[in-house]
Every structure is written in C-alpha cells, then in structure tokens.
Amino acid sequence: MLDQRNSIPRWVSLLYRYGQIYIGDQLKHTEIGKGQHIFLNALYHEDGLTQEELSHYLKIDKGTTAKALKRLEALGYVKRKVCNKDKRANRVFLTDKALAIKSEMKQVLGNWREALTAGLTEEEQQVAFVILEKMGANAADFIKHNMKEGKSL
Amino acid sequence: MLDQRNSIPRWVSLLYRYGQIYIGDQLKHTEIGKGQHIFLNALYHEDGLTQEELSHYLKIDKGTTAKALKRLEALGYVKRKVCNKDKRANRVFLTDKALAIKSEMKQVLGNWREALTAGLTEEEQQVAFVILEKMGANAADFIKHNMKEGKSL
Numbered sequence: 001m002l003d004q005r006n007s008i009p010r011w012v013s014l015l016y017r018y019g020q021i022y023i024g025d026q027l028k029h030t031e032i033g034k035g036q037h038i039f040l041n042a043l044y045h046e047d048g049l050t051q052e053e054l055s056h057y058l059k060i061d062k063g064t065t066a067k068a069l070k071r072l073e074a075l076g077y078v079k080r081k082v083c084n085k086d087k088r089a090n091r092v093f094l095t096d097k098a099l100a101i102k103s104e105m106k107q108v109l110g111n112w113r114e115a116l117t118a119g120l121t122e123e124e125q126q127v128a129f130v131i132l133e134k135m136g137a138n139a140a141d142f143i144k145h146n147m148k149e150g151k152s153l
Numbered sequence: 154m155l156d157q158r159n160s161i162p163r164w165v166s167l168l169y170r171y172g173q174i175y176i177g178d179q180l181k182h183t184e185i186g187k188g189q190h191i192f193l194n195a196l197y198h199e200d201g202l203t204q205e206e207l208s209h210y211l212k213i214d215k216g217t218t219a220k221a222l223k224r225l226e227a228l229g230y231v232k233r234k235v236c237n238k239d240k241r242a243n244r245v246f247l248t249d250k251a252l253a254i255k256s257e258m259k260q261v262l263g264n265w266r267e268a269l270t271a272g273l274t275e276e277e278q279q280v281a282f283v284i285l286e287k288m289g290a291n292a293a294d295f296i297k298h299n300m301k302e303g304k305s306l
Binding site for chain 2: 007008009011012013014015016017018019021022025026028038058059060061109111112113115116117118119120124125127128129131132133134135136138139140142143146147148
C-alpha cells in the first residue's frame with residue numbers, strides 16, 4: 001500500500017477533508033452541501049456582506065461563491081439583494097431558516113474544533129496556531145506573486 | 154469587516170483553499186479539475202490501485218472518487234479496468250498522457266510545499282509536522298466514533 005508518511009500540505013488536505021466529512025454528516029438534514037456551510041458561518045459573524053466580500057474573506061473564487069450562494073438561496077437560507085450604494089454588487093442576508101440552525105451549526109463546528117486539538121497542551125495549541133498563521137501568510141504571499149493568470153483573491 | 158482572528162480549523166481550510174487555487178492555476182492547461190490532481194498524485198506513487206483503495210487512502214467518499222476518476226478517464230489521464238481477483242472492483246491505471254505531466258505536477262506540488270514552509274526553521278517544521286499528525290489522528294478517531302450515519306472512511 002501507499003507510503004503513509006505525509007507532507008505538511010497532505011496533512012492540511014486530510015484535515016480539511018475529514019472536517020468536510022464530519023460537518024457534512026452532521027448537517028446532512030439541512031441539505032447544505034459540501035463547502036457551503038462556511039458561507040453561512042461567515043454571515044453569522046456579519047450579515048449583509050457582499051458576494052465579493054465573502055469571496056475575498058473566505059478565499060473562494062467568485063464563480064464558486066456565486067454557485068454556492070445561488071444554491072443556499074434556492075434552499076431558503078439566504079436572500080441576495082442589490083446593494084444600495086453599488087448597484088453592481090449583491091448583498092447577502094440570512095433568512096429566518098438560516099438563523100434557526102445557527103446554534104446547531106456553531107455546535108457542530110465547535111465540536112470539530114475541540115476534536116482536532118484534543119490532547120494537545122495549551123502550549124502546543126499556541127505553537128500550532130503561530131505556525132499555521134505563518135504558513136497562511138506564506139501561502140497568501142506566494143499566490144500573490146506566482147499566479148500564471150495574474151489574478152489573486 | 155469580519156474578525157480576522159482565526160481558529161485552527163479555519164487556518165486549515167484557508168491553507169487548503171489557497172493550495173487549490175495555486176495548483177488549479179498552474180495545472181489549468183491540463184484541464185484537470187479542482188481536487189482531481191490528488192488522484193493522479195496517489196497513482197504516481199502506486200499505479201493500479203482500486204477505486205476503493207484510492208477513496209480510503211485519500212479520505213474522499215466513494216461517490217466523489219468515482220466522479221473524479223470518470224472525469225480523469227474522459228480526459229484520457231486514467232484507464233479503469235475490472236480487477237482480476239475481484240470482479241466488483243475497478244483498478245485504476247495511469248495513461249501515457251498522465252505520465253507525461255508527472256514531473257510537471259511534482260514540480261507544482263513541490264513548489265507549494267516549499268512555499269508553505271518558507272521561513273520556518275527546521276525545528277518549527279518538525280513541530281508543525283508532529284502537531285498536524287496529532288490532529289490528523291484526532292480527526293480520524295473522532296470521525297470513527299461520531300458519525301450520525303455510522304459510515305467511516
């Protein structure tokens with residue numbers, strides 16, 4: 001079988017996919033698809049963001065963002081409204097249906113956060129955080145300067 | 154704007170998505186879609202794995218695995234053949250077209266790996282690795298015991 005030694009990006013991918021599996025399983029009854037809960041979660045923090053702000057904040061390209069929001073709108077979790085200040089922009093608002101599952105979603109995401117760091121000392125968690133932050137800054141900087149297509153998020 | 158303080162799962166998601174953006178951009182000309190390169194990469198390590206082995210190794214559910222492999226087959230990167238030992242299983246083999254982009258893909262993935270850990274000391278990289286490994290084990294264990302649907306990967 002395959003070599004089980006993993007590189008850092010492979011651990012990152014694995015952790016990401018495990019998270020998607022767990023969260024997807026727990027929220028299955030809501031019909032919210034893979035990778036769509038993060039849009040609701042961002043709106044729970046700040047309702048009424050524009051599509052562009054969501055895309056930028058979550059580092060998800062505009063096409064994927066638009067598709068996810070269209071789906072969430074069809075399911076009745078968000079409403080998109082043309083922005084008063086900028087008619088080309090859409091603001092995205094949570095519906096009552098979305099607010100009704102807020103605490104459940106927070107619980108699921110919280111469970112996952114705690115599960116990941118179970119058994120890590122306070123110091124290890126701090127170190128993990130600092131290193132992940134450095135890697136995040138590296139990633140953002142690298143992308144800014146190394147995209148073939150010249151676009152960045 | 155949104156609070157920029159991030160939890161560990163949020164950093165994991167961000168790093169994952171940054172990786173998808175960079176790798177997708179670099180490999181755009183190959184037409185290999187988002188999240189599909191990892192199947193080829195696993196097959197570069199060991200050609201001829203079954204769909205089930207790929208699904209298990211990569212922690213990607215069977216449906217997504219089947220869809221990705223179908224797409225890679227349509228693009229001419231893999232061939233699926235019924236396994237001799239188990240007629241219900243499909244073995245997946247790389248084509249010449251896939252082998253022709255192997256070194257390019259390795260280069261792109263290697264660039265990303267190096268970009269992430271740029272500026273981290275040898276010791277920090279070691280610590281990052283150990284902590285990610287612990288979180289990976291936590292994630293696998295948590296999923297095993299906490300899935301509503303009772304399935305695990």
